[in-house]
Amino acid sequence: MSRADVEPDAHRSETLPAPALPAQAAPRLGGRARFLRSELLMVFRRRRNLALLVVLGAVPILIAVAVKASGHSARGDSIFGGITDNGLFAALAAFLVVMPLFLPLGVAVIAGDAVSGEANTGTLRYLLTVPVSRTRLLAVKFGGILVWCAASVAVVAACGVIVGAILFPSGELTLLSGRTVSYAAGGYRLLLVAGYVALSLAMVGALGLFVSTMTEVPVAAMAATLTLTIVSEVLDAVPQLSALHPWLPTHYWLQWVDLLRDPMATAAVGHGLLVSSAYVLIFLSLAWARFSGKDVTS
Amino acid sequence: MCVAGVVGLAAGGAFSAQASPESLPALTPAALLADVQSAQAPGFSGTIVAQMSLGLPDLPGLAGGPGQASVTALLSGSHSMRIWYDGPERQRVALLGTTNETDLFHSGRDLWQWDSDGHVATHSVLPAASHEAPTKAPELTPQQLAERAIAAINPSTQVSVAGNRQVADRSAYELVLTPRDSATRVGSVRIAIDGSTKMPLGVQVYPRGSKAAAIDVSFSHVTFKRPSADNFRFTPPPGATVHEGMPGKPDAPNTRAPGHPTPRTPTPQPAATAPTTIGSGWTAIIEFRSSQAQIDKATGPMLQRLKAVHGAWGSGRLLTSALVSVLVTDDGRVFAGAVDPSALYAAATAHK
Numbered sequence: 111m112s113r114a115d116v117e118p119d120a121h122r123s124e125t126l127p128a129p130a131l132p133a134q135a136a137p138r139l140g141g142r143a144r145f146l147r148s149e150l151l152m153v154f155r156r157r158r159n160l161a162l163l164v165v166l167g168a169v170p171i172l173i174a175v176a177v178k179a180s181g182h183s184a185r186g187d188s189i190f191g192g193i194t195d196n197g198l199f200a201a202l203a204a205f206l207v208v209m210p211l212f213l214p215l216g217v218a219v220i221a222g223d224a225v226s227g228e229a230n231t232g233t234l235r236y237l238l239t240v241p242v243s244r245t246r247l248l249a250v251k252f253g254g255i256l257v258w259c260a261a262s263v264a265v266v267a268a269c270g271v272i273v274g275a276i277l278f279p280s281g282e283l284t285l286l287s288g289r290t291v292s293y294a295a296g297g298y299r300l301l302l303v304a305g306y307v308a309l310s311l312a313m314v315g316a317l318g319l320f321v322s323t324m325t326e327v328p329v330a331a332m333a334a335t336l337t338l339t340i341v342s343e344v345l346d347a348v349p350q351l352s353a354l355h356p357w358l359p360t361h362y363w364l365q366w367v368d369l370l371r372d373p374m375a376t377a378a379v380g381h382g383l384l385v386s387s388a389y390v391l392i393f394l395s396l397a398w399a400r401f402s403g404k405d406v407t408s
Numbered sequence: 409m410c411v412a413g414v415v416g417l418a419a420g421g422a423f424s425a426q427a428s429p430e431s432l433p434a435l436t437p438a439a440l441l442a443d444v445q446s447a448q449a450p451g452f453s454g455t456i457v458a459q460m461s462l463g464l465p466d467l468p469g470l471a472g473g474p475g476q477a478s479v480t481a482l483l484s485g486s487h488s489m490r491i492w493y494d495g496p497e498r499q500r501v502a503l504l505g506t507t508n509e510t511d512l513f514h515s516g517r518d519l520w521q522w523d524s525d526g527h528v529a530t531h532s533v534l535p536a537a538s539h540e541a542p543t544k545a546p547e548l549t550p551q552q553l554a555e556r557a558i559a560a561i562n563p564s565t566q567v568s569v570a571g572n573r574q575v576a577d578r579s580a581y582e583l584v585l586t587p588r589d590s591a592t593r594v595g596s597v598r599i600a601i602d603g604s605t606k607m608p609l610g611v612q613v614y615p616r617g618s619k620a621a622a623i624d625v626s627f628s629h630v631t632f633k634r635p636s637a638d639n640f641r642f643t644p645p646p647g648a649t650v651h652e653g654m655p656g657k658p659d660a661p662n663t664r665a666p667g668h669p670t671p672r673t674p675t676p677q678p679a680a681t682a683p684t685t686i687g688s689g690w691t692a693i694i695e696f697r698s699s700q701a702q703i704d705k706a707t708g709p710m711l712q713r714l715k716a717v718h719g720a721w722g723s724g725r726l727l728t729s730a731l732v733s734v735l736v737t738d739d740g741r742v743f744a745g746a747v748d749p750s751a752l753y754a755a756a757t758a759h760k
Contacts (some may be wrong), residue, residue: 186525186526187507187508187525188505188507188508188509188524188525189507189508191525191526191527194647195527195646195647206507282645282646284527284645284646284647284648286508286509286524287502287509287511287522287524288509288511288522288524288527288529288642288644288645288648289642289645290645290646349485352486364506364507367506367507368504371490371502371504371509373639375455375490375504377455377628377629378488
């Protein structure tokens with residue numbers, strides 16, 4: 111357990127469930143929770159990752175300030191144009207901006223680093239010496255990625271709501287269908303949107319975890335994850351490949367817009383969730399197949 | 409787990425594995441047509457997906473951007489719309505763009521058009537005599553498309569009922585209209601008719617010799633229940649720009665959102681004539697004349713991209729696709745039809 115020498119901000123050494131500890135009699139769940147906690151501490155205490163969250167949080171603030179400064183000129187677009195009427199749209203517009211690149215980038219960094227980062231710093235074999243099954247290790251890694259997805263989405267939404275409430279009115283919200291709902295109902299829809307976005311990102315997380323089991327170079331895993339995500343987005347933009355589109359993992363990424371219609375259109379959103387979960391299952395199984403039989407040398 | 413993922417993907421990829429359609433009692437085309445004509449669903453709501461692969465060149469002004477829901481953009485690509493129908497008095501149609509929406513609310517004599525881009529609401533009061541919505545969008549419902557196709561049935565068309573099909577998770581008859589005239593580019597028109605309500609659920613137009621439909625307007629989801637009255641109500645939200653007038657009428661003030669400039673037709677010049685039809689049935693060709701200035705104004709830059717053609721009839725530009733051909737001659741005549749270009753040349757020669 112010499113991880114602390116390698117990386118000063120690693121905390122795994124304190125919190126790993128070690129068999130020699132008297133805590134052996136403690137319920138298994140407690141051990142699992144501690145394992146996840148140590149993983150989360152490692153993710154959320156890294157300065158690089160915190161910087162990613164700051165960048166994400168800055169996006170809605172930038173958008174809202176820019177719209178406020180330019181007056182009421184964003185009328186042409188439904189979602190950006192809504193900002194001047196209701197601050198909640200600042201968060202929604204931010205999702206529109208960060209969805210194609212910033213959010214997947216953050217997830218690719220965390221997920222790509224998950225296994226290959228440990229292999230790279232030489233801590234992976236120490237992790238595997240403790241009697242924790244590789245499946246459980248992978249599950250905890252993916253748990254950490256899911257929490258990261260939720261956190262990055264929450265940062266965008268929270269910053270958007272706060273800056274929107276400060277700069278713009280926060281009364282009734284006009285939906286895309288031209289009907290109004292109360293601010294609370296609008297907030298509920300934003301919550302649904304955030305949940306949908308987070309689940310869409312879980313696909314990138316699972317992909318990143320899989321790629322991460324195949325290399326010991328974290329940057330390669332991050333780059334590969336992001337590249338594959340962007341390739342999917344590019345393919346989705348080529349009309350000649352329309353037959354392929356419903357199968358692409360990113361095809362339904364902007365489908366949360368349907369949650370802003372009245373009544374909510376849920377069919378395509380459901381498809382999107384199904385496609386995302388299917389890709390999550392596929393990549394997790396591939397990651398598991400790869401990792402459980404992997405010869406760990408570093 | 410991986411297998412489950414693949415299965416889930418297959419289900420999610422919009423190609424959900426379809427259960428074999430339950431067999432419907434056999435019907436002759438005539439009986440089916442009669443059922444269709446008498447069918448009157450008291451109310452329904454659903455989602456219609458229109459897929460247009462006419463093979464038209466990518467022309468500016470023809471296709472809206474990927475995120476735009478406007479009536480002109482319906483000519484190409486895939487578009488979803490939601491529809492609520494409660495008899496002839498109350499309808500609502502919502503064209504769904506990627507990040508926007510255009511709505512038409514029709515309730516009694518009130519007609520509202522809502523554009524989420526620009527927050528523009530346009531109100532018009534329909535004349536008491538006709539409560540029909542004077543807009544093009546509802547004409548794209550399977551019902552109206554089917555009625556048009558059925559109206560065109562005459563000795564020129566072979567009508568048959570093909571095997572059952574699943575449309576919007578419902579068993580449907582498939583009425584196949586095959587033109588007898590081989591000069592038309594239309595291979596067949598296939599109309600899916602709901603087995604129990606006999607309401608048309610989808611219309612597909614196949615070009616001759618093609619296995620892929622050029623036009624496919626079908627319900628992806630439908631519920632035969634009267635939608636609640638709340639769906640048809642519309643009051644302009646606070647902060648919206650409200651116009652009073654008839655949307656789409658040339659004498660109305662330009663009420664389009666700035667994002668969708670409508671090419672405004674200039675006042676008719678003496679050279680322009682009303683469209684005339686040459687021939688009949690599937691091979692009918694529509695001809696109209698307009699002055700050169702008019703053509704330049706409306707389609708100038710777009711026209712330059714088309715293939716230049718010339719012959720005994722003169723010279724001009726030709727647009728061809730799997731389904732339709734359009735010929736614009738240099739002296740301002742326009743011929744269009746679901747026929748080969750040679751038929752257009754012949755018409756242009758005969759109608760100098």
